[in-house]
Amino acid sequence: MRFVIDDDARTLIESIADFFERRGDARSIADASTGSGAADRQRWNALCELGVPVLRLPEPDGLGMGLLEASAVAERFGAVLLPEPATAALVLAPVWAAHPAGAKKLDDLCTGSLITTLSVFDSATVSPAGEVTGRIRIVDGGSGDTVALLARDEYTRGEVLVILDRSELDRSGNGLPLDPTRPVAGADLAGAEPLDILRLTPGQANRIRHEVAVLSAAELVGSMQQVLDETVEFVTNRTQFGRPIGSFQAVKHQLADVYAMTEQARALVRHAAIAVDDGAADAAELVGSVARWVPRSAIAACETAVHLHGAMGFSWEVDVHLHLRRALVARSELARFEPATNPGQLAQAG
The missing domain is CATH 1.10.540.10 (Acyl-CoA dehydrogenase/oxidase, N-terminal domain)
Structure with missing residues (x-):
């Protein structure tokens, strides 16, 4: 590797x-x-x-x-x-x-x-006549012109990549999204006419899911690093009892834990990325670990950052709470990921 x-x-x-x-x-x-x-x-x-x-x-x-x-x-x-x-x-x-x-x-x-946004963890189907049915969740709900989604082809029993015009989707979403920087919208596919349908092998479809999981987790690693850096700067400059609060051992220990979680998450994501590219036998298992463990670590890191910022952590003057919101949405999304049952499929798709 x-x-x-x-x-x-x-x-x-x-x-x-x-x-x-x-x-x-x-x-x-x-x-x-x-x-x-x-x-x-x-x-x-x-x-x-x-x-x-x-x-x-x-x-x-x-x-x-x-x-x-x-x-x-x-x-x-x-x-x-x-x-x-x-x-x-x-x-x-x-x-x-x-x-x-x-x-x-x-x-x-x-x-x-x-x-183009990408939806890969939903249950959608394409009929022999080309009709798309199902309901999907679109992360990046306010962005994009088209949506690419993985769907089951009822004719071939395989999977296809369906391209849809976002403007024609019947979308619904919360008025106050959990993550306002990247809203999530639900979309009903009934009556949606595909712009295009690309047929995929089982290996290609599974690889797309694995890559999305790895890169989504990688974004969370960057988020963890950012809140760590911001929190270190904050506790270095914030004084209480005549000294920077970062000098207190209890604060140091919490930041050390966040640092360890960040480095462990980064190592796991990069290990999984290499395994997917190499078609390794344990690639699916590694990506499954990434999808389960990294969002939880990101949430823990962000919650610690919010706590150490005190009341400022909940305010719009700092962005640590936005990173927490992003991590919570990512956990919900990646919880729907199911690794390929046949590790060899990734090698075939490579």
Whole structure:
């Protein structure tokens, strides 16, 4: 297994981090969280220009990186609570590139002309006549132009990737979403007409689910690192009883626990990413562990951060509570993940 992220990938990661910092995205996303939750097209186009969608495409058309590098990039998305479905682009680009009918979709994705969200943990079906039925949950409920979802094909008994126009979906959602930076919407598929249907092998469908789980967890790792950094800075500057509260042993121990959880989560996510790329026999088991353990760790880390911020932790002046909200939604989403029962399917899809 290759655990080292090369210099090219590190350069890209640093470029993305610098991009977010120059724009002040971490603060602007938090400030905009009480708004509509709509995608920022300018930010999305800039991320496309940086090469995010082509990261996993083979050279010379792409950057030739793997799921390990993609997970490290996804950490940067989680650190700023990125609303746009960038991880969906990291998963979909290789799918479009490998499919005979995917050229136009790949071009739209990579140029930023279309924002596509991805729903892979729901139960949807496609009839022999091409009718889609079911109800799905769309994370990034305020973003995107189209939705790509995994569905069961009643004719072949296999799975397909269905592309739907978001504007035609009968969507419903809470007026006050738990995570205002990335709202979740429910959508009834009855009567929805697919823009396209791509047939997949069992290995391809399972790999898509595994990649989504890994990259979603990687975003949480970035979120954990961010709240750790913010909390360390806060307790260093906040004084009580004539000294910084970070100098008290009880505070130090809690931050040490958050640090340990963050590093353990990062190691598990990256191990799973490599296993999926390599088609390892234990890939499904590792991804299942990621889906169960990382969200719980992220929630624990964020709850500690909120606690150590005191009353400020619940206020809109700091964003640690937004990271907690993101982790709670992610736990609900990843709880629906079911690893492939046949580990060899991932190797076949690679």
